[in-house]
Amino acid sequence: MTLTLDRQTSPQQALNQRVFNFSPGPAVLPLPVLQEVQRHLLALPGAGSSVLEISHRSPAFDAILEEAEANLRELLAIPADYRVLFLQGGASLQFSMIPINLLRGQDLPASYILTGSWGGKAAVEARREGRVHVAWDGKADNFVRVPNDGELDLPPASAYVYYTSNETIQGVQFRRAPGVGAAPLVCDASSDFLSGPVDVSGHGLLYACAQKNAGPAGLTVVIVSDEVLEQCGDDVHSMLSYRRQAEKGSRLNTPNVFGVYVFLLVTRWLRDEVGGLEAAAERAAAKSAMIYDVLDRDGGEFFVSHAERECRSRMNVTFRLRRGDLEEAFVAGAAELDLVSIKGHRSVGGFRISAYNAMPVEGVERLRDYMLDFRASH
Template identity: 45%
Template sequence: MKSNQLNFSGGPGALPETVLLQARQAMEALPETGVSVLGMSHRSEWFRSLLVEAESNLRSLLGISDEFAITFLQGGSSLQFAMIPMNFATAGFSAPEYVSSGYWSSRATAEAARVSASKIAWDGASVEYKQLPALHELDIAPSAAYLHYVSNETVEGLQFPICQSPMSVPIVADMSSDFLSKPFDVNRYSFIYAHAQKNLGPSGVTVALVKRSLLDRIPNGLPAILDFRTHISHGSNYNTPPVFAIYVLTLVTRWLRDEIGGLQAMQKINEEKSRRLYETLDALDDVVKIHADRPWRSQMNVAFTFGDPRLDEEFVAVAREQGIIGLEGHRSIGGLRASLYNAVTEQAVETLTSALAEFCHERV
């Protein structure tokens, strides 16, 4: 198998082979224009049409109504950590509330505190970020500007179930690492954002779904580039956008629609991949320890360890010899991490599970 197919990195993640082939051709010359995608003007008719298609494909895959605006931004989730409170933690509401459930939500919480008053609604530090709360059971002030949470913690391997219960305040969700991995009801949320390099494509573009009624809260006087209204009114073309990243994102949405058959089909594939890997790890019993407690295990990121840094490092080296890459755990918790994003195939997961079983049989 090609190394791209065996890329279990937390990001940048694997891309579908058909998407890579089309992107390679486009870097030389787009079939529609004869010009390299890297040299296409963001003011061209071709790119304007691409933006229309990217938005249309997302609306179709997720059933997104016109009640939501869709915009393509730069700066990753890290910029959104500041932009969101700048735009929506405004006068007339009490402090926004944050679920601090892991590394990335902690980063979001800390950044929001630099912008405005904020409140931590739940902190997973006391359970070592191995569990998650039930969102609808949190004691959230009815006047809170919004409730923010990260749907999937890529570092710790924790994932919230799909939000089912309506909340009394707007829900803001960072879905960077599980967006488009399964269907969900967009209408449960007021703002959703997801950067690429996980399931969407290469780094450089961030998708934001904004309920239009939320735009009325934005105060005047923000720098134009930090005001969501600017990007929406300019059709994601206010300043030079990441043309290549948006192009690949569009290819990925076509792949999901045409080759996978939509998000329900993608969900079934992802469920099978994660089931196979977790079954293998559970069968290793005390040899391997999974970071997340069972009810909150992520389908996208599986964080685990042999409990000995030397064995963790040795397995990374052995796996690399078989073409398996990206298994190093995040620096904040160490250990190992296998990320099962959409483009990671079931065959790749079988290769990983076989490598794990063989390694444990021979060396542990």
């Protein structure tokens, strides 16, 4: 694909060219957010400069940062004794920052609940800093489910217990946080962040990269308790230290100003237009149910679902075709209907339908109808 610069395209023409983008991330953003960015890209109201140009220490960015945090606290009901950090490096950097801060030099192991690819990658990085105890591993069953609390093999004490709330690649999701006792609970919430209410107080640390449900790539949101901050080691490089980042208000270096701005707009959209996280959860359940209903009615005859029913993700629906030779035709036919980025990860194959918060219901309806038509014609 070659990108060309077309100075003749009007905003309306650009709008008409938009497709239904089911990418797992970077993912679709709410159209009202994109339009707000477009309106104010040349000059942020009151700043006289683009948000791409303002200083990270300007009053304009002070206001952006303050409202972004306030909105997030309101949406998630974040307790007062938790800090909100706006960092960089994606979820992948958190795979390292967490054990660097919480496991390095500890006698206790860190316990990892492995429900898919991303949890496995996090455990690899943790082993560089200390002992890792695998409390549960779904690899033998090809990561088709998440465990019940009774299946967790937890030691008497852990430096922390780590889990991934929604595995983007395999399409499995925890409906609630696992019960792990007194150890700090750490959650990678990257692909279901802000898709429904979360008990933040039940976690010591919760983080998410923004590019699935909360903004553009390049921003990572970390929510960490004061208690966990006190447990962080001192012998940590400043940029990798949660404590130092908290002390400097996420401005130890130049933060992703634009990313935080778009995140702010997304939180406004969630609050004012979606109606909060309870409403977001209802939307997510309804959209994913459209696709799962097709899979269930088919019964595995034509479409084969990956995840077990009670553990299915409401963000990433994974399935394949019984006849693998038809999968390329399925992708091509979908693209003709402006349904794009539906191919599954290479480790799972088949298809992955990522219906994040900003995916319009109309896109999921069109995909559902296409699935039914494709099955009928093959």
